[in-house]
Amino acid sequence: MQGQAQKLQQRATAAGIDMTLLEQLNGIDLANQAPLAALGAPGYAELLSQARQKGLSGTQAVLWARVQSYWDPNRNRWAAPGLGNTESGITHDQNRRLSAIARALDLYQQQVAAGKIPQAKERKVAFLPTAERVADDIIFQDLI
Template structure:
């Protein structure tokens, strides 16, 4: 059954938590929150876009002699989207976010469109995270993963991610493991497009198609989870590097 795909972790059912969870009420001001987090997507090399770019495989970020370096990979300048191939569509991505060909190959336009699209979704991400009991002003990792999932998949999945992340954490998961579980769970939707691990269908057709082409003998959950874990780890690594540099600058 789909419920068994959740693995050995003891996680409460999504339906139960959705109705029973008593989230703490925190002061929330959308305008102030937008002011706080918008700088994450101010430039192609701001933290938010770096997180998405590294998760996509379009950036490499590293520290050398106390300096944070950003390197564009070959993917940045054009690569075929592997997910779209799952339904026979050939799309060439450009820029930090893999732009689904919207830029027509103009890198400057690709960078601009990536930033515009990421910023346009921030109000929704902030409200959804707050509604799920996650403070988007403090939990940068949750916000970055929500933004990355919005970039990767249909918007409905990033809408469901905050709820899934709250479920994962209440079920005892933490850190990257909670994020990867939640990102995977967000693809399981019922006919009402609600998060539903018991009766929902895995909607990650692009990822499932990749696993099929690679002849991997794994479940749909495992197929999606391996990709979401990779992306969650990539984002966590970028965030840790940023924090490391900030701490070095404070000591200087």
């Protein structure tokens, strides 16, 4: 997943966008769910850029990019058999996943603000190699 996250970041940079943490997490989740949807052509980063150009922002932009990532332009149809190959089925699933990520991120940020989780390195941990991530988890664990 680290490689996928790096590819997403490179593509976002190439598309001229700086992804928010919510956008990054959704891109990583999408790459985990369906690598071709996230990293195909066009992929999540390019579609997120298009969403912003359409005037969408925040969760609306993320949802649009996630859903559109399942469109196969070569075949001119949806490419998500596990989600019913329908826009409504894809939208329902992607909204469910987006909402879960938004809730988890919101809870995490509340805990950081309350001092329950150290704020240091909060954006970098997801991209660290496994050994470093485990070390950070142990070092910054709240044992009280």
